[in-house]
Amino acid sequence: MDSLQILLGILSPGVMLVIFAGVLIGIIVGAIPGLNGAIGISLLLPITFTLEPQIGLLLLGGIYMGGMYGGSITAILLNVPGDVVAAPAAMEGYPLTKQGRSKEALYYSIFSSMFGGVIGVLILIFFTPPLARFALQFGPAEMFFIALSGLVVIGALGGNIYKSLFAVFFGLFISTIGVDAITASQRFTLGNINLRSGISVVPVVLGLFCLAEMFLNIGKKANEVVTYKEQNITRMTVIKEILRHKMLVFKGSMIGTFVGLLPGVGTTLAVFLSYGEAKRVSKNPELFENGNVEGIIAAESANNATVGSTMVPLLALGVPGSPTTAIIAGALIIHGIILGPSLFVQRPDVAYTFIFGMMMTVVAMTVIGAFGIKYFAYILKIKMEYIVPTVLVFTLFGAYSLRNNVFDILIALVLGVVGAIFKKTGVPLAPIIIGVVLGGLIETNLVRSLTIANARQVSLLQYMLTNPLAIALLAMVCVIFYVVIKMRMKMKSM
């Protein structure tokens, strides 16, 4: 099969329909708090068994791409991030909505997602083999430093330093709950079987962001919270403005790409790293968390860029690095397609249709997003008394659907109350999420490093700093740390 045939195949009406349907489903599940791309993909997985493998894959790929964007819609309009990766979009976008600039914020989100998505897929198309080899360089020591850089970035996020510290320790504490993966000892499980597998980040985000926001909104009138204003802003203005920030888009996409390559790290870290970096280089860091479009650009370009790059180790090595890609791997396995370098030789039709088709998922996302915005904004016209119960139901359903476990609803509810208290007392929520995501990553990779260092009879430091890549990453952590402290000093003196 030559490339022209593959291209024509992608552009055929049937395939385009599947792509658009996938993206639309992705945007919807992404926008609904609690549901995300991974859940949408596992719901539709059985359908793909009956489709041709490449078509089924594009359906799932479309959901993945759309889901990464969809979360920002509800984040911007309701301060309820539809997905963990949309948390920064809520932090920057909702203040804009309060200022009557929701349409503008939504345009920034979709077009930043578009640029991020395009860059991620281009990297998937052109750099898969070398990047897959590069990703293999990341062992326990390198992963440890990557995770550490995420913790250091919290310093840049702003807010009172003591409250931020409290928040990150709270998040790290949550991450320690459960059976310790290395020694299998139980920590803070109170003998409850449900706590043994730990608390995952999804119910935490649902509680802290979605439920807390809704709890605080109870009893408020619609126009008390936000009023909808028609805004005269064209798509071209926003695109031009984003292109003025091309370094931000580029950096966000690169951060998304590289973090996405690493197995088990997840998109959340990429989004916050990019967001923190945007704040660091911003000329107006004081505007952050008051509605700074730079934050939206950085975060949204980063999360859509991870879509392409998480596929790199999956397709090139058969290494699924995230829950979403693991399900996509399952869809391929059932068709008897073996992932790895031989995929491109044995089933080039599947491999190339998929990676080129992913570009069309970006197109579909942009079309649906850019033209759907005026309809999305109608959400703001709905009275709060209808919004609150609807969001509550979806959030609780989302918490349940993560593992089909009622216990996760309880966790979300408890953290909803905690989150409402934190919001009232000015404890920042983002560091909690980062703590939950990174706690396990830091710990397991440190213990792995210790085990390997012991086996090789070298000291931990010797083991961790054998690889030049690890040394470079450590240097990066130090630089970020230094920059963050300098930034903090400057903010204090202002």
Place this chain on the structure above:
Amino acid sequence: MKKKLVLLIALTLTLSLFAMGCNDNGGEQGAFPNGNIQIIVPYSAGGGGDTVARILADGLGDELDVQINVINREGAGGELGIAEIAASDADGYTLGVFGYPDNFVLEHTRDTDFTFDDLEYLAAFDDMPMGIFAGPGSEFETIEDIIAYGEANPGGITIGESGALGLLHVLAFSDHLGIETSPVNFEGGGELMNAILGAHVDLASTSSMSHDPIMDGGGHPIGFAAAERMDMFPDVPTFKELGFDLEMGVSRVLVVPAGVPDEVKTVLTEALDAIGNDPELKERFENAALPYRYLDYDRVNEVLQRSNDTLLPVIESNQQRFE
């Protein structure tokens, strides 16, 4: 007008969500099966166990002419889902599919809510041996290389594993070779694959399903803990022929909670025999790189009992590793 429309949509969606929760489960009247059946899988969507459950849901659903839904109840290494299967109503409308010996290892290494006999094993569908693999550029070509290095450097060989069975296999392998090794835990097969292909660990302990991706990435198998050479991979030696009597593997079993009425059990086992001996099912398994081996009700119970007897001493002699 538009406001009302949006409201209506929101309401419909909300209501339909509730409706989704109310699964019409278990028609009490009439002959079994008279209503939807669910299969609980204690792992997340996309893995080997999940794939088996979905193939079976399809085949068994056609055979019994009912809708069979797969429900993923992952968590705590399968413990949550297996406990739920064991605790569900013994009416034949809740089945479970998981990889034996996960339940047995969990039961003997943790304080679980279920025992081996809380479940009834109706059939097994595949037989996937564990194996030891070396990464690209590894100095370990054969099992002799491993023994020689291990004897000279006690604890010097790192072996990556993911999950309780992977760890158990490392321990048993080391015991048989008479060397001490250092197991390194990874969260799931993806991370383990990254570690072995990136040479961050010396060896990996994983199932035969990883054979192709590891070979593709430049690694090679040392051997499989199988009774005999696998049809899929005839070039890979068994530990037995290398002189080590080690057999360990995953076998996906279909279970019901203990206490299901005999007539229901008969309907299920007859349907399972019908699809289990059908070459079409075999083909679907082999397409998905799952080595097919159907064991009917009598044989599965015999095989599992024998396997329990060989696993228990290994678990007990390494009990401190699991605590």
